[in-house]
Amino acid sequence: MAASEVLAQAAQKTAEVTSYTVDAVVxxxxxxxxxxxxxxxxxYQSKPQLAVDLTLDTVDMGGKNLPGGVRAVLQGDTVYVKVEALKELMGATKPWIKVSLSEAGDSSQVNQYLSQIQQxxxxNMTKLITASQDVKSVGNESVNGEDTTHYSGTFPVDVAVQQLPADKQEQARANLAELKDIKFDLWAGxxxxPRKLALNGSKEGATLDATLFFKGFNxxxxxxxxxxxxxxxLPKGTTN
Structure with a gap:
């Protein structure tokens, strides 16, 4: 099968996956x-309802890190967020903050964790790489003890983002830091x-280097x- 067909098939198959676990470093x-x-x-699970449990052990942005990390649990249209630093900052009295998804977009703090879920x-990630015009197979390798085929290529960000549902496109552009072209490596079982996905890109001083390991499908x-x-x-008056 041509490498581009493998990507298309991977995108189709991942869309049908009902649960998985991902370990990531960005x-x-x-x-x-x-x-x-x-x-x-x-x-992640999509059935019986959408639910996500995200644990971020390290969150370090611009030299500022979040001690204690982050937990976010999404169930249906409600997101629960536990951030020690946020608790103090926002004057919350309980360890967890509950926000409905319709309101989460108004809170930049909560929104940034939702964007992480998308990343x-x-x-989403597999759809992005289907925009590649130059993907090729570069051999067989073992990932966490499983035999995989390694594919490598690049994709233009503007075309790739258009592969996503309309409501996901803006966030994806923000996550990809306005990069122009991204090199990717995909290891498929x-x-x-996908068992592993690596993304690398740079433009005018902005860089992205992400590695994701997937397991526990379905x-x-x-x-x-x-x-x-x-x-x-969410304490009132903290939505900006």
Missing amino acids: NVTHPQEGSGKVQGRML FDLA SDGL EAVKIDAPPADQVGE
């Missing part, structure tokens, strides 16, 4: 804001699903909302 540099690093893992999203995951007595509302 390093970025920005000409004005300096360098940053995000490292963490995410559990770790298997279907015999089932056509295996049962347990994603629970935090206990009700641990959850408070």
Whole structure:
């Protein structure tokens, strides 16, 4: 099968996956804001309802890190966020803050974690690389003990972002830091699903270097909302 067909098939298959786990490291540099690093893992399920459990152990942006990291749990149209630093900053009284997705867009703090979820999203990331015109197979390699085929290529960001649903495009552009072309490497298992994905890009002092490992496809995951007595509302007046 041609490498480009493998990508198309991977995008189709990942869209049908109902659950997975991803471990990710994302390093970025920005000409004005300096360098940053995000490292963490995410559990994902699409059925019986959309649910995501995101743990970010390292969140370091422009030399400022978030002690204690971040937890975000998304269930249906509600997101629960636990950030020690945010708690103090916003005067929250409970460890978790609950926000409905319709309101989350008004809160820059909550929004940045939702954007992280999108960055770790298997279907989104695989769709982006289908825009590649130069992908080729570069051999067979083992990833976490599994045999995979390694594909390598580049994709233009503006074309790639258009592969996504309309409501995801703006956030994807922001995540990709207005980069022009991105080099990617994809390691696909015999089932056509990605086991590892690496993205590298740079433009005028901005760089992106992301590595994602995927496992546990269609295996049962347990994603629970935090206990009700641990959850408070987003304090009013903190939505900017």
